[in-house]
Amino acid sequence: MILITGGSGSGKSAYGESRLMAEKTEQKFYVATMEVYGEEGRRKVERHRKMRAGKGFVTIERSRELGGLRIPEHGKNAVLLECVSNLAANAMFSGKNMMKDSGKLAGMLFEDILSLDRQADFLAVITNEVGADGEVYAWETMEYIRFMGRLNSLLAEKASQVVEVVYGIPVVLKGETEG
Template sequence: MMTLIIGGSGSGKSAYAEDYMISISEDRKKYYIATMQIYDEEGQRKVERHRMLRGGKGFSTIEQPIDIGKAAEKMETGERTALLECISNLTANEMFSGEAPGTEEVITKKIVGGITALNRQLTHLVIVSNNVFEDGNVYDKTTMAYIRAMGRINQKLAEMADEVVEVVVGIPLVVKPKRV
């Protein structure tokens, strides 16, 4: 089963996703798949803050900034759930980790393929992503390619997901309900 949780920056989507994971995990092993690359002190502070906020919640953290499909190789066998945080970091890492930015099509295919492979190996996968189309600004060519890739990935993940929830000002709104 896969759940996509989406929202704008500061919407409360991460806190909702963690609480959601705890509610569905039962006795299964819980993994937190962290995708953020740390480049500076600000990034390090953000990672430490997130670790502190999820402390005591029973998550085992896996650092997987690229090649998301390989995250399952770092998990124990058996029934397990995972929270992937987040698609925007993963997309940026994949798109800009080489000498030249990857194309929208290549990055979308790689990320969606990796998530498909990961989802097959889990009891439940919860994915956090950003809604990147809310500010209405037009950016440089490279940034617009990133935004379009995020849009494509979010659309494909929403299509694949059993449930989609948008978090707006801390309020979860079910966009695609689970089928019973």
């Protein structure tokens, strides 16, 4: 598993897709986690669809319960999970989980992502850098920032490589640099 992080609009998705395209696999899966709300959300989804058009990705829409996802077995595969921050917000702010034990919820999402990792020959996980601005927000947002910090820390520890994308430039934080 590689973990790709960075700020909003930094080029994380494009970098993740390029990493998958470089993999010699029979199948490439794009696991999309965004629940679309409003015009801005629709534009973002459309932009991502255009970015991956013609690249041979099989898109799987999965905004919740990633642990139940089974990737079809058709030879060697590569999977792009886009993105952890959406998956986390979907889980954390759903009616049944609304702000309950974010530590436990982070562990559950981590296990779900590990389940996906076990099914993939290559897994690229996109996440977001949240909370680096040093601002203090409403308690719900602060709990989400802490939650994302816990989950990203777990993922970074497990990942063989961690890459931060800054202004479209991949910076390797952990693991081998590309060849």
